[in-house]
Structures are given as C-alpha cells and as structure tokens.
Amino acid sequence: MALTKPKQEMTDARLAEITLPEGGRWAREAREAALGRLRAMGLPHGRDEYWRFTRPDSLNEATPRPAAVFDAGETEIFSERETIHVTFVDGVFAPEESDTLEGTGLEIVRLAEAMASDIHWAKDVYGKLETRGHDPVDRPFAALNSATATDGVVIRVTGKADRPLRISYQHRNETSDAVLHNLVWLEPGAELTLLENGPAAARFNHVMEVEVADGATFHHVRAQGRDHERRCISHLYARLGEGSTFKSFTLTANGALTRNEAVLWLEGEGGTAHIAGASMGDGGGFHDDDTIFVTHDAEGCESRQVFKKVLRNGATGVFQGKILVKPGAQKTDGYQISQSLLLDGDSQFLAKPELEIYADDVACSHGSTSGAIDETALYYLRSRGIAKEEATDLLTLSFVAEALEEIEDESIAEEIRTRLEGWLARRRG
Amino acid sequence: MNEVVTTREGVDQETVDAVARLSGKYKFGWNTEIETEYAPKGLNEDIVRLISQKNEEPEWMLDWRLAAYRRWEGKENPTWPMLTLPEIDFQDQYYYARPKSMDVKPKSLDEVDPKLLATYEKLGIPLKEQALLAGVEPAEGEQDRRVAVDAVFDSVSVGTTFKDELAKAGVIFCSISEAIREHPELVKKYLGSVVPASDNFYATLNSAVFSDGSFVYVPPGVRCPMELSTYFRINAENTGQFERTLIIADKGSYVSYLEGCTAPQRDVAQLHAAVVEIVVEEDAEVKYSTVQNWYPGDDEGKGGIYNFVTKRADCRGDRAKVMWTQVETGSAITWKYPSCILRGDDSQGEFYSIAITNNAQQADTGTKMIHLGKNTKSRIVSKGISAGRAQNTYRGLVSMHPKATNSRNYTQCDSLLIGSGCGAHTVPYIEVKNNSSRVEHEATTSKVDEDQLFYCRQRGMDEEEAVALVVNGFCRDVLQALPMEFAMEAQQLVAISLEGSVG
Numbered sequence: 001m002a003l004t005k006p007k008q009e010m011t012d013a014r015l016a017e018i019t020l021p022e023g024g025r026w027a028r029e030a031r032e033a034a035l036g037r038l039r040a041m042g043l044p045h046g047r048d049e050y051w052r053f054t055r056p057d058s059l060n061e062a063t064p065r066p067a068a069v070f071d072a073g074e075t076e077i078f079s080e081r082e083t084i085h086v087t088f089v090d091g092v093f094a095p096e097e098s099d100t101l102e103g104t105g106l107e108i109v110r111l112a113e114a115m116a117s118d119i120h121w122a123k124d125v126y127g128k129l130e131t132r133g134h135d136p137v138d139r140p141f142a143a144l145n146s147a148t149a150t151d152g153v154v155i156r157v158t159g160k161a162d163r164p165l166r167i168s169y170q171h172r173n174e175t176s177d178a179v180l181h182n183l184v185w186l187e188p189g190a191e192l193t194l195l196e197n198g199p200a201a202a203r204f205n206h207v208m209e210v211e212v213a214d215g216a217t218f219h220h221v222r223a224q225g226r227d228h229e230r231r232c233i234s235h236l237y238a239r240l241g242e243g244s245t246f247k248s249f250t251l252t253a254n255g256a257l258t259r260n261e262a263v264l265w266l267e268g269e270g271g272t273a274h275i276a277g278a279s280m281g282d283g284g285g286f287h288d289d290d291t292i293f294v295t296h297d298a299e300g301c302e303s304r305q306v307f308k309k310v311l312r313n314g315a316t317g318v319f320q321g322k323i324l325v326k327p328g329a330q331k332t333d334g335y336q337i338s339q340s341l342l343l344d345g346d347s348q349f350l351a352k353p354e355l356e357i358y359a360d361d362v363a364c365s366h367g368s369t370s371g372a373i374d375e376t377a378l379y380y381l382r383s384r385g386i387a388k389e390e391a392t393d394l395l396t397l398s399f400v401a402e403a404l405e406e407i408e409d410e411s412i413a414e415e416i417r418t419r420l421e422g423w424l425a426r427r428r429g
Numbered sequence: 430m431n432e433v434v435t436t437r438e439g440v441d442q443e444t445v446d447a448v449a450r451l452s453g454k455y456k457f458g459w460n461t462e463i464e465t466e467y468a469p470k471g472l473n474e475d476i477v478r479l480i481s482q483k484n485e486e487p488e489w490m491l492d493w494r495l496a497a498y499r500r501w502e503g504k505e506n507p508t509w510p511m512l513t514l515p516e517i518d519f520q521d522q523y524y525y526a527r528p529k530s531m532d533v534k535p536k537s538l539d540e541v542d543p544k545l546l547a548t549y550e551k552l553g554i555p556l557k558e559q560a561l562l563a564g565v566e567p568a569e570g571e572q573d574r575r576v577a578v579d580a581v582f583d584s585v586s587v588g589t590t591f592k593d594e595l596a597k598a599g600v601i602f603c604s605i606s607e608a609i610r611e612h613p614e615l616v617k618k619y620l621g622s623v624v625p626a627s628d629n630f631y632a633t634l635n636s637a638v639f640s641d642g643s644f645v646y647v648p649p650g651v652r653c654p655m656e657l658s659t660y661f662r663i664n665a666e667n668t669g670q671f672e673r674t675l676i677i678a679d680k681g682s683y684v685s686y687l688e689g690c691t692a693p694q695r696d697v698a699q700l701h702a703a704v705v706e707i708v709v710e711e712d713a714e715v716k717y718s719t720v721q722n723w724y725p726g727d728d729e730g731k732g733g734i735y736n737f738v739t740k741r742a743d744c745r746g747d748r749a750k751v752m753w754t755q756v757e758t759g760s761a762i763t764w765k766y767p768s769c770i771l772r773g774d775d776s777q778g779e780f781y782s783i784a785i786t787n788n789a790q791q792a793d794t795g796t797k798m799i800h801l802g803k804n805t806k807s808r809i810v811s812k813g814i815s816a817g818r819a820q821n822t823y824r825g826l827v828s829m830h831p832k833a834t835n836s837r838n839y840t841q842c843d844s845l846l847i848g849s850g851c852g853a854h855t856v857p858y859i860e861v862k863n864n865s866s867r868v869e870h871e872a873t874t875s876k877v878d879e880d881q882l883f884y885c886r887q888r889g890m891d892e893e894e895a896v897a898l899v900v901n902g903f904c905r906d907v908l909q910a911l912p913m914e915f916a917m918e919a920q921q922l923v924a925i926s927l928e929g930s931v932g
Contacts, residue, residue, distance in 0.1 A: 049509065327849065342864030345831070351859040353870065356511075360846035368859055371867040 003042040010060060011042040017062045021150045026123035027115035034127055034146035041138040050137050053318040053350040054259055054289045059141060059233050064177040064203030067229035067256070076168065077223045077419060078195045078412075083166035084108070086153055090171060090201045091178025093151055097168075106161055106192075111152035111181055122154050125183045129209040129237035133263040137293070142235040142261075145207040149181035157190040157216075164193035169200030171227055176201035182208040186216035188241070193409065194218070199225025199232070199255070206234040214241035214268055219408050220248040223416065224258060228285060231257040242268030242298075249407045251416055252279035252288050253423065259289040266294070266301035266329075276306040276406035280420070281315030281347070282427075289318035290338075296329040296362075305336040308403040310396050311347035322354040325362050334364035341399045342372055343392070393424040445847055448785055448816050455724055455759075458694030461548045465583070465665045466532070468525035474498060477637050480525050480584075484606040484640065487613060497626040497636035504630045510764055510793040511822040511854055515698070517735065522700060524638045526583040526665035538588045545587050549580055552691060554660045556580055556588055575655040576687065577602055581672055583665045584640035591655060598654050600684075601646040605673050608644035615646055619677055623706035623743045623770075631702040631737040631764075635671045639704065642672035647682040647713075658687035663723070663734070669700035676706070678713035680746065685716040691759070692724040695732050698761055702737045711746025711773065716754070723759035728817075730789025733761025740767035744776035747802070751777070757784040757792060766824065768797035771805035771833070778807040786819035786851070795825035795856075800833035800866070809840040815851040822854040829866045836866040 003011065015038070020031045044056040058065055084104045087097035093110055101108045114122040127146040133139055153167060169178070178201035186192060190213070200206070212218050224232060232255060238246050252258050264273045279288045294303045309317035319338035340349035349370045357364060373395055381391035397420060407413040468479050477498050481491040506514070530542035538546070538556055549556050556578060577591035579602065586604030595602045601612060609616050626636040643659040663670045678684055692699065701723065709715050717740075726733025736759075742751040753767040763786075769778025780796040798807035807827065815821040827838045844853035861868050 330849075340861070342861065345834070345863050345865065347864060348860070348862040350861070351857075351870075353855075353857060353859075355844075355855040356852070357844065357846065357854065358852045360849050360851070366855070366870075368857070368870040369868060370859065370861040372864040 004045070007042040007045045010045070011039065014043055014060060014062060015039060018148060020147065023115040024118040024120070026118065026120065030123065030127050031147050034130070034143050037131065037134065038140055038143040038147060041134065041140050041143065043140050043144075050291070050320070053320070053352075054257070054287065058231055058257060059203070059205075059259075064175060064201070064231065065229070066174045067171070067202035067227055067231070068174060069171055070225070070227040070254075072226055074422070077197050077415065078166055079168075081164065081166070081195070083164045083195065085166050085168065087168045087170060088151070088178070088180060088200065090173045090176035091151070091180055091204070094170070105159075106165065107156040107158075108165070109154050111154050111183070112150055114154050115150075121156070122183055125185055125209060125211060126181070129239060129263070130207060130235065133235070133237055139235060139261060139263070141205055141233045142207050145179055145181055145205045145235070149179045149207065152181040152183070154183045155192070156185045156187070157192045158187045160191040161193070164195050166195040166197070169196065169198035169204065169225070171199040171201055171225060171230065174202060177203045179205045184208065184210040184218065186210070186212050186218055188213040189215045191217040192219070194220045195412070196220070196222040197225070199227040199230040202230060204230070204232040204234070206232065208236050210236070210238040210246070212238055212240045212244040212246050215243045216241065217245040218247070221407055221409075221412050221416075222248070222250045224250065224252045224255060226254040228254050228283075229256050231255070232259070234260045236260070236262040237264075238273070239265045239267060240271040240273055243270045244268065245272045247274045247406065247408050248276070249403070250277040252277065254282070254286065255288065256285050257287050259291065261291045262293070264294045264303070266296050266303060267298050269298050269300050271298065271301045272303075273301070274304045274306075274406050276304070276403045277308070278400040278403040279309045279317060280423070281309065281311045281317060282313050284314030284346070286311075286315035287318070288316070290321070292321040294323050294334070296323070296325045296332045296334065298329060300331040301329070302333040303335070304406070305338070306403045306406055307338045308400045309340040309349065310343065310399065311340055311349065312343035314346040316347065317349045319351040319353065319368070321352075321366075322356065323364055323366070325357045325359050325364065327358040329359050330361040332359065332362040332364065334362065336366035337402070338368045339399070340370045341396065342370060389428045393428065396424065397421065444845070448787065448814055448847060455694055457552060457691035457722065458724060460693035461544060461664050463542070463544050463664065464529040465526050466529050467523045467665070467668070470523055470667075471520040472522070472524055472638065476524050480638055480640055483525065483527075484609065486606075486609055489617065490609055493621070493626065494637050497633050500627045501630070501633040501637055504633055506630055510824070511820065511856070512762055512764065512791045512793050514762070517700065521667070523665065523668040524671070525640055526668040527585040528582060531585050531587070535588065538590065541588050545582060548582070548662065548664075549660065552660070552662065554578060554580065554689070556590055577655055577657050579604060579643045579657075579659045581641050581643075581659060581661045583663060583668060583670065586641045586643075595654070599648040599651050600653050601644065602657055603644055605639070605642040605644045605675060608675070612644070612646070615677065616644070616675065619675055619706070619708055621706075623708060623741050624704050624739050628739060632704050632739040635673060635702050635704045635739070639671045639673035642674045642703070644674075645676040645684060645686065647678050647684045649680040649682060651682045653682070653684040656685045656687055658689065661688070661690040663692035663699060663701065666695060667697060667699070669702065671701075672703045674703070674705040676715060676717070677708045678710060678715045680710045681712040683714045686718070688717070688719045689722070691722050692734055694724050698726070698732055699734050700737075701734050703739070705738070705740040705767075707742035707751060709742060709744045709746065709749040709751050709776075712748045713746065714750040715742065716752045717742070717767070718754040719756065721755065721757045721759050721763070725759050725788070725790050726761040728788045730761065734759065735762045736760035736765065738765040740765065741770065742768070742778070743770045744773050744778065747773040747775055749773045749776045752779040752781070753796065754781045755783070757782065757794060760792070761790060763792040763794050765794045766796055768799070769807060770799045770801065771807065772801045774802040775804045776802055777805065780809045780811070782811045783814070784812070784821055785814045786816070786821045788817040788819060790819045792820070793822040793824055795823045797826040798828070798838055799826070800829045800836045800838070803832070803834050803836070805833055805836045807838045809838070809842070811842045813842070813844045813853055814847065815844070815853045816847040818850045820852040820854070822856060824856040826858040826860070827868055827870070828860040829862055829868060831862045834863055834865045838866075838868045840870040
C-alpha cells in the first residue's frame, strides 16, 4: 500500500539524512535490506493505530532532543554482582570500562567486529527476527536500527554460563544518539542471564534479537536509566523452541519517553515466555509505553504478561498487549494483566489489552484495571500509626510486587525492590 | 444433519446444540412476491433528491442529505475492523425500493396491501392492535402487555400500530418520514445531534440515503404506556436498507424500545446501514433491545446481509440512564458498536450483548462508554460465541475524561469457541484520565459478581453451580427484556453456558 503523503515526506526527509555505515559484505547487504524495509513501511505517524497513545515525533527527528545527565548519587545497579561486564558510553564501546571478552566461557564479540568481517555467523541472525516482526504490525524504528546500528554485543551460548552478562549503557553527553543492536543465540539446553542497565544516551534506539533453542533458558532483567529527559525506543525479539524458557523484566523510572516493544514467538511445544515490567512515573514529562505481542504457534505453551504502572503528577502510562493464538496451538495457557495505580488526578493510563484466538482448547485470560490507592488499606495502615506518605509508599511497593515476582533470581528481585524503596523514601525526604 | 464437532472439555452439548439451532437453518428466508418500485440503480445526487422527493420532504432535509452525500464521497471504507470485507460496489445497489401498493399512502392499517400484512403475520408480528400477541399468554398480573409496532418493509414504513393510544399519553411514535413532515421542529433539533452526518463512512452514507425508520418522542415525565418496537424486513433483491431511528426521552420519561429484523435468503449479499440516535434528558431512561436476525448467508458464506450500524445514546441530563441489549445471531458481516455518551452527572450506561456467529459469519461488535460527567457508571457484559469458521470480535472503548471524577466501569467479555476452525478476539481500548474513577476489564467466567457468588456458595452451592446460576440469571434478566416475539430464541439462548470460555 502506498504511504500517505505526510508519512512519505517525513520518511524521505529522514532517509535523506542517513548514510549507511561501512562494513563487510553481509553487513552492507543486511543494512541495505533493512533500509529497504523502512522505506517501504515508512516512519510512524501520530495517526497510526499502533501509535495512538504515544507520539513518535521525537523518535523520528534527525537529531535527538538534548537530555541532561542525571547523577543519582548512588552506586550503579547490578554493579556489585559478579558478572561479565560490557560498557557502552553514549552508544560507543568503552573497552577500559569493560571486561576482556576472551576466556569468559561465552562466545562474545562486538557487533562492530562481526560486521567488519565478510563471514560471520551473526549474518544468519542479524535482522531476521526484526524482519519477521513486521507482520502483522510494522515496527519501523527496529528496521531503522538494523540499517544504522554500528555496535552492540553478539553472544553465543552453548552451555550454562557461570555468571550473568551485564551490559551497562552510560549516558555522559547531553546530545548523544545511540543505536545498538544485540544478538543472543542460545544453543539447545544453554542458559544465560543478561542484565542491562542505564539510559545509554539522550536518545537510545535498541534492538535485541534472541534465539532460544530447544530446552534453552534465557533470563533478562533490565533497569532503564533514570535521566528525566532521556528517550528510548527498544525492541526485544525472541523465538522460543521446544521446552525452552524466556523471562524478561524491565524497570522503568523517569524518562521523557520510553517505548519498549517485545515480540515473542512460541514455536516449540511446551515453551514458557514471561514478560513483565514495573514503571514509576512522576511528572507531566513522563511517558512510558509497553507494547507487547506474544504469538502462540505450538501446543502446550505458557505465556504471561504482567505490567504495573505507578503514575503521579501528570505522568502517562501506556500498555498495548496482545496474545495471538494460532490455529492448532491447543492447550495454550495465556495470561495478561496490566494495572495502573494513579496517585493523583492528573495522571493517565491508556491501555489496549488484546486477545486474538484461533484455537478452541485454550485458556487465555486478561485483565486491566486502573484506579487510585485503596483507601481502606491506607486507613488500615494509618490506624496502625504509619504516616500517610509512608503508607502510600508501602501500598505502592505491594502494587508492583506481582511484576517483581516474575524475576527468576530472588537476589536480583530484592536488589530492585531495595532500590525502589530507597527512591520512594528519598522522595518522602 | 448432525455434524460432530469436537469441543474442549467444559463445553456442554446443550450449548453446542443451542448454538446450532440458533444459527442453523434460517427460518425467515422466504420472500414475499410483490410488485416493487425501484429507484434507478446506483448512487448519485439525483438518487438522494429522488428519495427526498418520494418522502415529500422539505427543502432543509434535502440540503442536509446532499451535504452528507458530498461528505461521503470523500470518505473511505474503514479497514480497522477484524473483518475480511469483500469489495462492495456502491453503484451496483438499489437505494430505494417500495411495494407498488404503497404508492398511495394507506390512511390506516386496514388499507395496507393484505400481502404485506400477511408477511408480518408469517414473521410472527401481526400488525393488529390486539391486546396481546398471538399465542402468548399473559403472565399473572400482567394484563396489559402490549407492543406498538412500526413495520418497515424495504425502504418504507408500512404502518404503525397503537398510534392514537400513544398520542393520548403524549408519546409520538411514527415513521421518521412522517415525523419530518409532521414534527419538523423536533427532527431539526435532534437529527444528527448524537451521530453527526459526517460521523463515519456508513453513518454518512445513511445520512444521505436513509429512506425510513422510526421516530419516538416521549414528553417530560411520561412513562410510555407500552413497549415500542420496529420490525425491519428487507424483501427486494440487490437493495440496501438504510433506516434511521431517532428516540428522544425528555426529562423524567421512560421508554422501552425493541427492534427486530429479517431478510429473505438470497445468493447475493445485501447492504444494511442504519443509524440509531437516542437522546436521554435529565432523569429519563431508555431501554433499547435488539434481536438481529438478518439472513447470515449459506454455509459457504454466499449471500447474507452486510450489517453496518451506528447506534449511539447521549445521556444529556443528570441521572439519565440508557441500556442497550443486543442478541446478534444473523448477518454475514456485523459491524456495530452501540455506545453511550455519559454527559450528565450520575448518568448511567449499560451494554449487554450476546453475539453468535457460525459457518462463515463475521462479527466485529462492542460498545463505547464515554464518561464525561461526574459519578457516571457503565457496565459492559459481552458474550461472543463462535462456531464453524466464524470470526467473532469484541471491540470496545471505555474512556474516563479528566472531569468524570468518581466514575466507574466494569467490563466483562467472555468468548466461547466451538470447534477448532473459528476465532474469538477481544480488542478493548481503555483510557483513564483521572484517578478517582475505577475501571476494571476482565475476561474470565470466574469473575462474575463476587458478592453474588459468595451468596450462592454460602447456601451450599459449589463454585461451578454458583457461576452457572449467576450467568444464567443474568441471561434471563436480559432475555426477559426482549419482546415476546423472540420468546423462542430467548429460551434457546438460556441453554447456552459459558463454561469453557477461552477468555
């Protein structure tokens, strides 16, 4: 279908600014193909159905809007854990702040290296899930990422990784624009925990494609940076094989714009996919959007989507979630919950929790609620001598608890809970 | 023919049979042999003028229609519903068809062509002012169960019963074409005030070419002495029906309105694009019930009615109340979202829907609850049942505006799939812009009213029994509100159980 005129003009203008990076033969071909996809679908427009709750303008612009660097005055999250550590500063690999990637037991290379060579296995993975993910809905920023990303991390796991891999995205330049693309390939039976943290840049376009082979396990915990003015568009793709497990949790606090898209395909019998998120939004500048698409295309798979949003002072929370059960995907167990806690009258919650089911022997349920803090619970706590603000914070933490429970590693869940408590306590002063 | 359908555990045979009966062989597929006068095929300004002229309309009405027609020319058929829409050639349709015998307007029902009267008799809608409908025994203490009927046949209203008696109570109940002639001040004031002429593709088309429909005005403080109903029958081939209904419930009034529809069985699909506007003033209440049983097409999906309907109620005054009840079993394609604008403080909107699709039928239906006033309440209960190769979608919007403080919405959508070839989908939009309102959307059968469940369980019922009782109890409530003409369908609907729902 031809693009509408405003969309065509906007896309042409942006594409004119893009020069594809140099690279090996496969990388050049992959980038050109991605650019072709983007040209065909066009950049998102505010009138697109998939963008009805979130304005894409600031992500479309050729140069990012500046974002002040926020110093939280605290140690970096996950930094005290024993991990294999990789750092990018404003989207550029920082070797001096990273571990040596050899001898870690994992096969890790930088995407920049893989793309420089003419032959690399990454060519069989790069952009593949992103390409599939445009059906039935276009995700132009992911195609833009595949066309322009110059770095990222490429990981192949054959056994059980003894330590988590941690990728830290530092933001130090107020006008930086980072485009990173990670590839994760888990061989049958392999296991990996991936931790990601940080705002990455004033504007961050992030794609991660994950292949989870039969019997493999992937745990992913992400804490997006707290810089108030940062913007982020991320796409997380995963294809799950038979009996495999995928669990992902994202914590979002602050940020002028966050749109986290996740596209998951359950393609082998008995796969499990959990995706969860907790977000804390404070102020009219906060806009957070989780857009999830889970496809069940095999029998006996389980999926859970658990999203909790705490919003105050004019913050906006968005949830667009979908469970698609394809014909033949019998015995599917699908669950989806999206809830918002509105702490004042100015904040808003916009949701579109969808089900699309083509198999009759399945159990899919979804729920969505929105409302203020439970006055009865608040009264109970206050009658036991707890001050109103503290009681509100306690109830806030219990509200997000269901999402935190989706984190497999309890110590990581605990670290996040402690951070949340700390932020709320500091806010109370 | 008894086709064996493998169903999942929990789906009982009675439900499967009830769905098959309801959506099985179409009982109303016969056609009335009658001489019909058509406007020329196709759509252009002259056709719009012709319809206006046939209805003996004043100039302002023609201007309104032409403005809508010009708008429609620039509009595009919506692509967002989950429907596989065939290409509709809007120039290959008749936009006006009326029985030749209606050339000279009958002054009373006695003058109406007996063939037309026989048609309604056969449909179970006798156009006589009898105290009770044929074959329906009054319930104890219910001596006065009468239903006034406006019968619309293709593009014209054939007649309206009990007009005089209603007039004594001050209630105006007539065809919209008559209202345009007799009560222009009311029509001018309210027509298009709830569904603007440019609202959407099909509403705009309707605004240009609507030929007839019903008009109701209930004056302040009047409780309408009987139920009102309109029965729509499409008979002519290749003809679209475009009816327009306008209901005005003035301050403190009450009216219950029922709507039914059928069409003959034909191989070529036919278009039906209606608009229903309801204005509910302060303290007034309107109940609107529909049993939609248009011809659904054959087992292969050949023929059937394409049903594109815009229905909207505007609760303008405080404490206004509207309730939509719909049972959708017919049509090849259904595209329909009866909505409530809750503008007045403490106003209330309810939507109860049972949509059954079978064979190649497709339905994309639901509601919109727009909360604008304070302390407004809405409730949505939707049950979609899909069998054969049918696709059934619930699509809804619940919107809490910033000023709609202390408002409440509760939504429950259940879907039941019978067989592995069909689909059930849920597309709810939820927009909450204040924090004193509560919005809950759920899609599981176990989430029926907890208090009622608790009550049942306390009396020794197990959970499953309690759920069944509460669900069926709800169904009966809704079905009792339906016209007696549909008693058979209603009874069959009660047999449907939502155990085994997929969410």
